[in-house]
Amino acid sequence: MKIAEVGNIIEFKDGIKGVVEKVNENSVIVDITITDNFHDLEMEEKTVVNHKRYKILANNE
Template sequence: MKIAEVGNIIEFKDGLQGIVEKVNENSVIVDLTIMENFHDLEMEEKTVVNHKRYKILNNDAL
């Protein structure tokens, strides 16, 4: 299992996408505001995703 790094874009939970802001031991903190339809989803700006529950879409870490 490849662990995301800060700046990676990940996908999780049936299509939600976000940019990794912080990497923890078992999870990452993700900023969801990069999604075009973010305001339509009525979600918090950030969320925590377990390493087992996402796939990395963009490896261009900051």
């Protein structure tokens, strides 16, 4: 399992996308405001996602 790094774009839970802001031992903190329908989701701007629950879409390279 590849662990995301700060700046990576990840996808989780039915297509929600976000930018990794912090990497923890078991999870990442993600800013999800880049998701197309963010305002319709009625979620906070940031969320925590377990390493097992996301897919890396783009690296920060």
